[in-house]
Amino acid sequence: MNYLNSVKIAYRALFKNKTRSFLTMLGIIIGVGSVITMLAIGQGSSDSIKAEISQLGTNVIIVFPTAQQRGGVRSEAGTTQDLTEDHVTEIIAGCPSVRYATPVVYSTGQIIAGGQNWRTQIIGVYSDYLKIRNLEVELGTVYTAQDESRSGKVCLLGKTVSDNLFGEDVNPVGQTIRINRIPFKVIGVLEEKGQSMMGQDQDDMIIAPFSTVQKRIRAIDHINMIFISAVSENSIDQAIEEIDQVLRTHLKLVSGQEAPYDIRSQSEIVEMFSSTSRIMILLLASIAVISLIVGGIGIMNIMLVSVTERTREIGLRMAVGARKIDILFQFLIEAILLSVLGGIIGIIIGLISSQALSKILNWPTTVTPYSIIISFIFATAVGIFFGWYPARKAAKLHPIEALRYE
Amino acid sequence: MGNLITLRDITKIYDLGSVKVPALNEVNLEISTGEFIAIMGASGSGKSTLMNIIGCLDNPTSGEYYLDGINVDKLNSDQLANIRNKKLGFVFQSFNLLARTSALENVELPLFYNLEINSSKRKQLAQVALEMVNLSDRLDHQPNQLSGGQQQRVAIARALVNKPILLLADEPTGNLDSKTTVEIMKVLQELNQSGRTIILVTHEHDISEYAKRVVELKDGKIIKDHAMKNRRAD
Numbered sequence A: 001m002n003y004l005n006s007v008k009i010a011y012r013a014l015f016k017n018k019t020r021s022f023l024t025m026l027g028i029i030i031g032v033g034s035v036i037t038m039l040a041i042g043q044g045s046s047d048s049i050k051a052e053i054s055q056l057g058t059n060v061i062i063v064f065p066t067a068q069q070r071g072g073v074r075s076e077a078g079t080t081q082d083l084t085e086d087h088v089t090e091i092i093a094g095c096p097s098v099r100y101a102t103p104v105v106y107s108t109g110q111i112i113a114g115g116q117n118w119r120t121q122i123i124g125v126y127s128d129y130l131k132i133r134n135l136e137v138e139l140g141t142v143y144t145a146q147d148e149s150r151s152g153k154v155c156l157l158g159k160t161v162s163d164n165l166f167g168e169d170v171n172p173v174g175q176t177i178r179i180n181r182i183p184f185k186v187i188g189v190l191e192e193k194g195q196s197m198m199g200q201d202q203d204d205m206i207i208a209p210f211s212t213v214q215k216r217i218r219a220i221d222h223i224n225m226i227f228i229s230a231v232s233e234n235s236i237d238q239a240i241e242e243i244d245q246v247l248r249t250h251l252k253l254v255s256g257q258e259a260p261y262d263i264r265s266q267s268e269i270v271e272m273f274s275s276t277s278r279i280m281i282l283l284l285a286s287i288a289v290i291s292l293i294v295g296g297i298g299i300m301n302i303m304l305v306s307v308t309e310r311t312r313e314i315g316l317r318m319a320v321g322a323r324k325i326d327i328l329f330q331f332l333i334e335a336i337l338l339s340v341l342g343g344i345i346g347i348i349i350g351l352i353s354s355q356a357l358s359k360i361l362n363w364p365t366t367v368t369p370y371s372i373i374i375s376f377i378f379a380t381a382v383g384i385f386f387g388w389y390p391a392r393k394a395a396k397l398h399p400i401e402a403l404r405y406e
Numbered sequence B: 001m002g003n004l005i006t007l008r009d010i011t012k013i014y015d016l017g018s019v020k021v022p023a024l025n026e027v028n029l030e031i032s033t034g035e036f037i038a039i040m041g042a043s044g045s046g047k048s049t050l051m052n053i054i055g056c057l058d059n060p061t062s063g064e065y066y067l068d069g070i071n072v073d074k075l076n077s078d079q080l081a082n083i084r085n086k087k088l089g090f091v092f093q094s095f096n097l098l099a100r101t102s103a104l105e106n107v108e109l110p111l112f113y114n115l116e117i118n119s120s121k122r123k124q125l126a127q128v129a130l131e132m133v134n135l136s137d138r139l140d141h142q143p144n145q146l147s148g149g150q151q152q153r154v155a156i157a158r159a160l161v162n163k164p165i166l167l168l169a170d171e172p173t174g175n176l177d178s179k180t181t182v183e184i185m186k187v188l189q190e191l192n193q194s195g196r197t198i199i200l201v202t203h204e205h206d207i208s209e210y211a212k213r214v215v216e217l218k219d220g221k222i223i224k225d226h227a228m229k230n231r232r233a234d
């Protein structure tokens, strides 16, 4: 028997049982569909995180506090209060490979202007922050060193904040807003950055002098992190070394003692996020793979039922000249056809649902060709693997016993 | 030897582990081309067992079997399948047609397992076979759209489609009423008249009267082997 004939026979057998064939395929359809979608979500978010991080600025280095052992109690990441503005001053003074450095304090607050109300994030930084992050002021000006030293109550608005408080196409420069009831003068509006690929509005924030936010709004002594830019791309590693040296000296750390901070370059942060998103992809994919295996078991189940139901047919085929291998092929091809058809439909559904997720829910999804190839191969393999046993069972039947089967 | 079939001391014992069931006991039989032979006997006398061995569906426990000059008692399952495919045709009591499959496709089935025949040739041969049983107007009918007699005629066409040297029919009229029984037996008789060798298994005397020769089995042994004297005219 030639293979094309086998495929035809198998196709006819499946077509005669449309509903059952479809239901059997459903497992594979859902499996492959979810593999594609899961991988698309994983890939998409990893892509967008990378893009996001690359938007941080140029040659960026970030120092942030880490969890630390204190008398056997591990404190939560970011809660240590060991980093202060003094460290930033030391870095600026003692690191030749560093161009700009600024402490960062974050706060969230209720903003009131006129009758309008808006809740947003307030970032307290030196004005060099704008240079580190490549931010431009569209209207008005940046605050001065004087504003910084006097803890001046001035601020720069993100476009979203400006639009919501004052209305679109209104220049708010010179107006007064209240951040947590403290009056601030608006001296500038930042150029629109739009939505990040992760769907976050990057214009929904206020930038104000570091000392103002730290003292007047947060009323704290420590800082949340340090934003630094190296002199050039090639000096990033050198800068990190210098920063580490300065901080260790200043914090009086003995050699070998765990530092209460972490220094990361932009590319390291990309690496960090992509490794966590790789774990996420792996997790998502393994869930999807499990559903594929469940689909395969469904195929095996139906094929076993089918072999039993068609025992007499098998006997007849053997009587008219089918060899064991012909019968084996017939059922194996049926199983493979089920899984391959299911795989193709699953791929289509995966593509559609990935599109739908990004269109309707604004989730970033990226369907990679390799995810399609992998899931297709996997579906076929599932068909062969789970189709083998029922097909073997059919081929092993004795023609007379099969013909006599009731 | 000019015989189509030679059976020498064919013995078949079903080994069920705890018990051994003897079904055929040293059967000797010679059949030549063109014969129409009825194998008779009570239920359990070994008719089907003999038929299955002649039909290469089963191997004897001992003895020698020559079919068309080939010693087949030692062939493996693939070689037996090939002989069934090229040289034999089967008609069963329960028709054994594929459900939801047209008469034409049912008749084509044996040719699917013959690589030398392409699909257009297959179709053409199946049509010819259906013509022989007068079913040219029922090519597209599925088994559930055909009467019992018509279904058995489709089965006969299927048995003929590979131009077998031997047609084997095990109680072909067992599931049919008396009128269609006559119809089917006449078809078989006609086929024999046009030169085909037919072995028919039956336990009914009426039916054996269509054959030219009757072999009677009892407890796995041939007790009678004679020409049919009062053969039914058609």
Ligand SMILES: Nc1ncnc2c1ncn2[C@@H]1O[C@H](COP(=O)(O)OP(=O)(O)O)[C@@H](O)[C@H]1O
Binding pocket: B014, B016, B021, B022, B023, B041, B042, B043, B044, B045, B046, B047, B048, B049, B050
């Ligand atoms: N597969 C089998 N396993 C065990 N015993 C069998 C089997 N097939 C037939 N027999 C036994 O062999 C004997 C002959 O059976 P069979 O050839 O079917 O008789 P008939 O067709 O004349 O009714 C019976 O005793 C039957 O029970």
Ligand SMILES: [Mg+2]
Binding pocket: B047, B048, B049
């Ligand atoms: Mg019988």
